[in-house]
Structure formats: structure tokens, C-alpha cells
Amino acid sequence: MASRVRMHEFGITESIINIVLDKAKEAEANRVTKISLVAGELSGFVPDCIQFYFEFLSKGSPAEGATLHFESPPAQIRCRDCSTVFHPQDTVWTCPSCQSESVEIEGGRELYVKSIEVE
């Protein structure tokens, strides 16, 4: 792996494992069996990529073999003009109600460890 170009999910996966192992240690658990992650549609992180790095990085740790469960909250865009909240079609962020292009992100950028299951 040393000479491969790594995607930005690599560091994120390291952070996930650090968080998980800290919590498992606090709970005096021997093994982590499941990790529930929330990665919003707009978060810019690819679950398959996290899964790939997780298998590599968790080897030999109490998190090895844990199942990763992903929730991906959809992109929620709010129109600044008429306050309609909508899910964008493809990458077009125009308000479906009033056609305004003045919009802000309300949801979909989440990225956190929600819960873990341990033994």
C-alpha cells in the first residue's frame, strides 16, 4: 500500500477506527461487532472506499471483522426565496417551486459515527 495514491477516505477511516476503539475501551469491550456510520449524500465520502480501507486498517485490532452499516441522509436544499426544502434532481439546485437559484444546504453533509455494538 505504501506507494499507492490514497483517497481522502483513508484518513477518515483512521479517524473512524480511533473513535470506535476509544469507545470500546471505555466500555471495556473485547470486540466491536458493528459500526453504524452516517455519511450524508453531500459529504463527499464513498462508503465502498471506507469499507475497503476499514478492512485493511482494522486488522489485528478489536474492530477487525466488524460490520459497517451506512446511513446516507439525502441532500436537503432550502430555497432562500420561498423556503421550500427539496431534494435536488441530479446536480440541478434550482428551486422546484419558484425556480430560484438562491439556495442553501440544509442537510446531507453529515459525517459521524452514530453507534457501535460491542462484546
Added chain:
Amino acid sequence: MKKIEVVQNILEANDSIAAQNRELLEANGVFALNIMSAPGAGKTSLILRTAAELKDRLRIGVIEGDVASTLDSERVQNEVTAVVQVTTRDASESCALIANMVAHALKRLPLEQMDLLLIENVGNLICPSEFALGEHMRVVVSSLPEGDDKPTKYPIIFSDASVVVINKLDFLPYVDFDIPSFQKAVLGLNPRAKFFQVSCKTGAGIKDWCAWLERELSSHKSHQKIMK
């Protein structure tokens, strides 16, 4: 089996290092820009032009982020006080710059002898946008040959930018880039975005951009003095 609620932001580790970087920069009176764009949009050229314009009045440091090679730092080193190259291929964590790489780079820069730090991120419109580095401002460079649809395709990076520099203005006669509609799309996402139109080839617009940057720097400095 036992379930433990965690709810912990995965980017927290990066964000806290970014905050430390920011403190270190502030303590040394250095104003930092995180410059992002697609590959080839002109980040290095903008740094070269900016440094050439400002080097008599400001002491400038540069962090060059690239996946590989030191070509960009070789181009930049004659124009600035100090340059540090970060090649993300050799770093374990990421393809884009992350706060920890910048923390290491800051140790190799003479911060007390600098006023301005230009951080050239890796050419990419997706990955860099998620990682705060400790910068005061995010600058996105968009060049005319890329097309005017980029804010629609990569909304996040434009949502978070303080400044959008439209580069390669000399291409305007040859490409179908509608500058007003591009600006309208960015402002839709980000009403506070500030725009500059430049050509790093001819130098057009560079004086305006640099004059504005200098004003931002001095207003930041006087604000800091008041805070102290």
C-alpha cells in the same frame, strides 16, 4: 452484545488540528489562503502572479500540495520568502491536503518572518472541500476552458469559498463561458462570494485582486490588534 451511542463527528480530529494551525498563524500575524481548483485551472500561476505583485510589500510563504513531484515548488521558490512542498502520495492519510500535513509544513516555514501564507491545495474540486486547514479564506480558481457549469456540478466547494477567481480571461473569445451566469450560479449557493476576473498569462486583473487581498490583510491585522 451491547450497543453504545457515539454520535461523534469524524472530521473532529482534522478540525481541531486546523484550529491549532489557525492559532499558530494568528500568533505570528500570518494571513492564510487555501487555494483550490481543478487541475490546470491556474493555482500555481495565480500564486506566481500574486507573489510577483506583492513581494516588495509583503513577506510571502507558500505550501505547495501535489499528489507527486516538486515542479510547482521549483517554479515558485524564486518569487517568495519560503516554500514547502507537501506530496500527498507519500503521506499516509489523504489525496487532498489535510490539517495535519499543513501542521507539519508550518514547522518548516519561518512564520515570524511572514505576512501571507498561500496554500496550494491538490487539484481537485471534491476532496479538498471537506478538510479545513486553518486558513482564513478559501479561494476557488475557475478557468474559462473548464466551462461555466462547475458550480452546478461541484456545489460544495463553491458554497464554502470566500473568493472565486475566474482565470484565463484571455480565452473569452474562444470558449462559450457565460461569466454572468457562472457568477449567478455561485451567488445562488453563496451570496457572500467575491469575484475577480484575471488572466495569469497577460496579467489582466491581477492588480485588482492583489489590492483587495492587501486590504483584507490589513483589515484583519487591525482587527486583531483591537482584539488584543
